Amino acid sequence: MIEDLTAEKLATENQTAEDVLTVENLETRFRRGDDTIYAVNSVSFSVAPGETLGIVGESGSGKSVSLLSILGLARGARSVSGTARFMGTDLLKLRRRQLEDIRGRDIGMIFQDPMTSLNPAMRIGDQIMEAMLTHHYTNRKGAFARTLELLDKVGIPEARARFRSYPHEFSGGMRQRAMIAMAIACEPQLLIADEATTAVDVTVQAQILDLLDDLRKGRRMSIILITHDFGVATNFCDRIVVLYAGKVMESARLAEFLACPAHPYTVGLRDSVIEVGQRGRKLTPIPGMAATLTEPIRGCPFAPRCSMAIDRCTQEVPQLRSLGPGHTVACHRAEEVMSRAS
Incomplete structure (x- = not known):
């Protein structure tokens, strides 16, 4: 039935x-x-x-x-x-x-268009750190270390150098990976x-x-x-x-x-x-x-x-x-x- x-x-x-x-x-x-x-x-x-x-x-x-x-x-x-x-x-x-x-x-969210979702005036690393600092996930030193770890985890090479890059310096796939890193930063x-x-x-x-x-x-x-x-x-x-x-x-x-x-x-x-x-x-x-x-x-x-x-x-x-x-x-x-x- x-x-x-x-x-x-x-x-x-x-x-x-x-x-x-x-x-x-x-x-x-x-x-x-x-x-x-x-x-x-x-x-x-x-x-x-x-x-x-x-x-x-x-x-x-x-x-x-x-x-x-x-x-x-x-x-x-x-x-x-x-x-x-x-x-x-x-x-x-x-x-x-x-x-x-x-x-x-x-709740983390990966938005539809990473080019418009990322702040074009902020470095990629700072944007990932901001999520952790806003939610008091860790202190600034810990946020920096975790950002490098996340960039490496999502497959972005040379994480320390890429930390200082701006969104326009990333390809579409790398911007999407950066959005994933930001979304999972606070686990x-x-x-x-x-x-x-x-x-x-x-x-x-x-x-x-x-x-x-x-x-x-x-x-x-x-x-x-x-x-x-x-x-x-x-x-x-x-x-x-x-x-x-x-x-x-x-x-x-x-x-x-x-x-x-x-x-x-x-x-x-x-x-x-x-x-x-x-x-x-x-x-x-x-x-x-x-x-x-x-x-x-x-x-x-x-x-x-x-x-x-x-x-x-x-x-x-x-x-x-x-x-x-x-x-x-x-x-x-x-x-x-x-x-x-x-």
Whole structure:
């Protein structure tokens, strides 16, 4: 029997008592002129200690905004509601100063564009040290020594000389590595990597993912990887959440996700990527454009682009429901999708 899930049941289904982060019913709204932008719509997910969670979707699906909202960094947001419990503390109820104490210390973040995220007027080493000194992780002498250690750990050669370099003197891959060093400087329990490999070539991409995985294993640190790259997510993550139009479409452990995708959007993401060794396979793009979010969702937001859509899909919002342990989907025709995709 397939069970419809409330947000509370969904959270219970997907979490354990030791979860590092549990998000329930997250909603974020923006104002654009006279319009309201419904950017995030009742998003729920959790991440366990040492787990790598992938949040996947096209640009505009609400991936980055969801995590920025949790950290109080969604600039211009008119409202943010729901709960985001980090180690038992609801981040959405904290004051700005309390959130600042957690950001960079307990939760590290690798931002999407290191060239604009790094201060162009500050030396790389000083920026990494600043994170440790701000959070009283160590004294200045200790911060200097740890910065050299971090630069070496993330694969930047001649750490002592590079300490004094400015961001424009680094390549894209080295800037990304410097951002990783800054994000892990205070040994966070959770690392959020927002499109951490987008601006680098595939060789550097593999090196960065290997580095993040080594850091995770060494400290049992949890990682949330935000990416539009389906291939990166399926090669790196333990569990995947698919977002579309600010809503969770599907969530599952990696093996289940690959073997039995249950949402047409998930299948579309899978079929729009060609992996190594799949020579000759046809590349099938998802038709149409991403949904505009200027009105509340009244049906399945993916219905206009879905080849399996029926009248019910345009009239009734599909609720997340369980297909098995840890596997949830928001689709009226999930069983048929699974039978076709398998």
